[in-house]
Amino acid sequence: MPFNVAILGASGYTGAELVRIIATHPELRIVALSADRKAGMAMGDVFPHLRHLDLPQLVQTGEIDFSGIDLVFCALPHGLSQALVAQLPTHLKIVDLGADFRLRDPAEYEKWYGAPHVALDLQKEAVYGLTEFYRDDIKSARLVAGTGCNAATVQFALRPLIEAGVIDLDEIICDLKNGVSGAGRSLKENMLFAERSEDVAGYSQGGKHRHLSEFDQEFSAIAGRPVRIVFTPHLVPVNRGILATIYLKGDAQAVYDALAQRYADEPFVVVLPFGQLPAMSHVQGSNFCHIGVTADRISGRVLVVSTLDNLNKGSSGQAVQNANLMLGLDETTGLMLAPIFP
Numbered sequence: 363m364p365f366n367v368a369i370l371g372a373s374g375y376t377g378a379e380l381v382r383i384i385a386t387h388p389e390l391r392i393v394a395l396s397a398d399r400k401a402g403m404a405m406g407d408v409f410p411h412l413r414h415l416d417l418p419q420l421v422q423t424g425e426i427d428f429s430g431i432d433l434v435f436c437a438l439p440h441g442l443s444q445a446l447v448a449q450l451p452t453h454l455k456i457v458d459l460g461a462d463f464r465l466r467d468p469a470e471y472e473k474w475y476g477a478p479h480v481a482l483d484l485q486k487e488a489v490y491g492l493t494e495f496y497r498d499d500i501k502s503a504r505l506v507a508g509t510g511c512n513a514a515t516v517q518f519a520l521r522p523l524i525e526a527g528v529i530d531l532d533e534i535i536c537d538l539k540n541g542v543s544g545a546g547r548s549l550k551e552n553m554l555f556a557e558r559s560e561d562v563a564g565y566s567q568g569g570k571h572r573h574l575s576e577f578d579q580e581f582s583a584i585a586g587r588p589v590r591i592v593f594t595p596h597l598v599p600v601n602r603g604i605l606a607t608i609y610l611k612g613d614a615q616a617v618y619d620a621l622a623q624r625y626a627d628e629p630f631v632v633v634l635p636f637g638q639l640p641a642m643s644h645v646q647g648s649n650f651c652h653i654g655v656t657a658d659r660i661s662g663r664v665l666v667v668s669t670l671d672n673l674n675k676g677s678s679g680q681a682v683q684n685a686n687l688m689l690g691l692d693e694t695t696g697l698m699l700a701p702i703f704p
């Protein structure tokens with residue numbers, strides 16, 4: 363018997379990607395889809411690429427009968443899940459894709475997201491959803507908080523290096539490029555084709571991006587002392603994909619060895635042969651993260667490049683990976699599809 367799942371926010375980009383992934387998942391069945399402005403519409407009318415699927419109609423969340431449902435994916439804008447999850451029946455397992463439950467310190471949440479947290483008990487119970495590092499906790503969790511997509515890309519590169527003690531923790535500089543689907547599907551002037559095509563621009567520079575809160579939390583916990591990285595994201599004219607170029611001080615071979623060893627048995631994190639660097643196009647449409655390492659000509663400088671698909675490994679793929687664990691399924695179920703290329 364497959365597990366019944368609902369997707370809240372199914373008319374958004376991550377919602378549609380969840381549907382695309384789950385459509386061929388042998389153990390999950392979509393029984394409810396919610397939307398806000400698009401409630402009442404057929405999913406195939408909102409997303410013609412999903413027209414061939416037999417899917418429930420989009421409804422308001424309040425219209426869903428959760429009694430026969432096992433797990434809920436929340437793909438809602440920031441700030442909505444906390445109040446909503448608090449009202450849902452407690453038999454449900456929840457995978458939240460937004461930022462509501464990522465930060466363990468409520469003061470940090472308020473600082474970065476501009477409003478007090480309204481479900482502190484749920485926050486305490488939530489497990490951070492970076493599967494490869496929280497696998498055991500996720501297996502027994504009722505509520506999992508998906509990571510930020512930029513945050514996942516950078517953490518896959520840096521966590522093993524901080525753990526292994528092979529880099530200078532005070533010299534971490536990260537330059538990241540990401541695609542426009544990361545901003546969601548709702549209309550925004552600065553996301554218009556005429557403004558994004560043929561352009562590259564940084565944003566949230568100077569330490570203002572909210573994913574810094576996840577870096578601060580996670581990296582400092584691993585190191586056992588405060589770690590602060592320099593992080594500048596840039597928007598590039600691609601639909602999906604994130605590529606982080608990280609400049610470090612350390613021995614390149616030791617950096618490579620730490621990453622290769624840490625991910626040797628991980629099905630979704632691929633460390634390329636030393637000296638090779640990945641491209642966004644190598645992972646788009648998939649749940650894979652590719653990492654490359656090379657030495658700089660300046661002795662003691664190392665370059666690490668990490669790339670993943672923001673809508674897949676950065677959100678919906680990660681969400682399904684976590685749902686698999688929470689439901690006692692093999693972690694890779696439904697997720698081994700190869701990337702789309704070219």
Ligand SMILES: NC(=O)C1=CN([C@@H]2O[C@H](COP(=O)(O)OP(=O)(O)OC[C@H]3O[C@@H](n4cnc5c(N)ncnc54)[C@H](OP(=O)(O)O)[C@@H]3O)[C@@H](O)[C@H]2O)C=CC1
Nearest residue numbers: 371373374375376397398399400437460511544546547677
């Ligand atoms: N896009 C990405 O790459 C990533 C996104 N995330 C997170 O995932 C979540 C979803 O992101 P994304 O799919 O991009 O967002 P979208 O803007 O594309 O979709 C948002 C969804 O939420 C619904 N919604 C909006 N307002 C309300 C409301 N008041 N009540 C109920 N439903 C509402 C929308 O419905 P309707 O359209 O019908 O109004 C839509 O289905 C966010 O928290 C985001 O931060 C995480 C990692 C990566």
Ligand SMILES: CC(=O)N[C@@H](CCC(=O)OP(=O)(O)O)C(=O)O
Nearest residue numbers: 460461510511540541542544545
């Ligand atoms: C292009 C673009 O705007 N990208 C978003 C990605 C955010 C994301 O998806 O992560 P959250 O779940 O934390 O929102 C950004 O950098 O803010």
